Amino acid sequence: MNTIADRLALALEQSDQTVADVIRRGGPSRPTIYRIQKDLSYSPEDYTLQRLAESLNISFEWLKSGIGPMRLEGVAETPIGYHVTPPLDLARLAEVVQILHQHLGGRLPSKAFGALCAEAYLESMLNPDLQRETLIERLQPLIRMALAGAS
Numbered sequence: 001m002n003t004i005a006d007r008l009a010l011a012l013e014q015s016d017q018t019v020a021d022v023i024r025r026g027g028p029s030r031p032t033i034y035r036i037q038k039d040l041s042y043s044p045e046d047y048t049l050q051r052l053a054e055s056l057n058i059s060f061e062w063l064k065s066g067i068g069p070m071r072l073e074g075v076a077e078t079p080i081g082y083h084v085t086p087p088l089d090l091a092r093l094a095e096v097v098q099i100l101h102q103h104l105g106g107r108l109p110s111k112a113f114g115a116l117c118a119e120a121y122l123e124s125m126l127n128p129d130l131q132r133e134t135l136i137e138r139l140q141p142l143i144r145m146a147l148a149g150a151s
Contacts, residue, residue, distance in 0.1 A: 004044070005037050007063050011056045011070065027055035089125065096120045099132055104143070112146045 012018070017025075019033050027033065028048050035042050036052075044052075046064070053060040062070045097117050108116065120139055124130055136143075 002066075003040060004049070004063065005040065007066060007070075008033075008036060008052070011058050011063070014070075015056055015058075017056065022052065022055045025055035027052050092124055093117075093121050096124055096135075099135065100139075103136055104147075108146050112149060116142060116146050 012022070019030060022033065023030060028036075028044075028051050032044070032048060033052070036044055036048075046060075049064050050060050053063045056063075058070050059068055062068050100113070100117055100120055104113070104116075116139065119142055120135060123138060124135060130138075
């Protein structure tokens with residue numbers, strides 16, 4: 001098992017899953033998985049490997065380096081410092097976009113506005129009871145930077 005591609009093939013074979021199954025379970029996209037399988041020079045980010053390992057229910061460390069057992073039954077496998085992304089809450093995202101749009105009134109280019117919305121959405125997901133004013137207050141440094149960059 002010299003490469004990530006070799007370990008991925010073994011994990012897929014032993015789990016009786018297809019790439020489509022992995023994607024449905026929260027793994028990386030089909031093009032990313034294909035690149036891991038076919039491009040031996042490709043070095044995926046740890047986050048990508050973490051998602052892949054979680055969707056296959058295998059060890060991140062084993063998938064990344066081949067060290068240790070493939071499966072760690074009953075042991076938490078998420079390394080310290082990794083955040084598992086919650087499912088997308090479209091209602092919350094729409095609310096965040098509306099709040100920022102009302103606050104900024106179209107003063108930002110769409111790319112900067114989108115990045116700010118992503119940050120605001122993450123902040124609102126990590127702090128579900130956050131009030132509108134508190135969200136804007138927490139984002140003020142980013143808003144100032146975005147507005148300065150838009151000038």
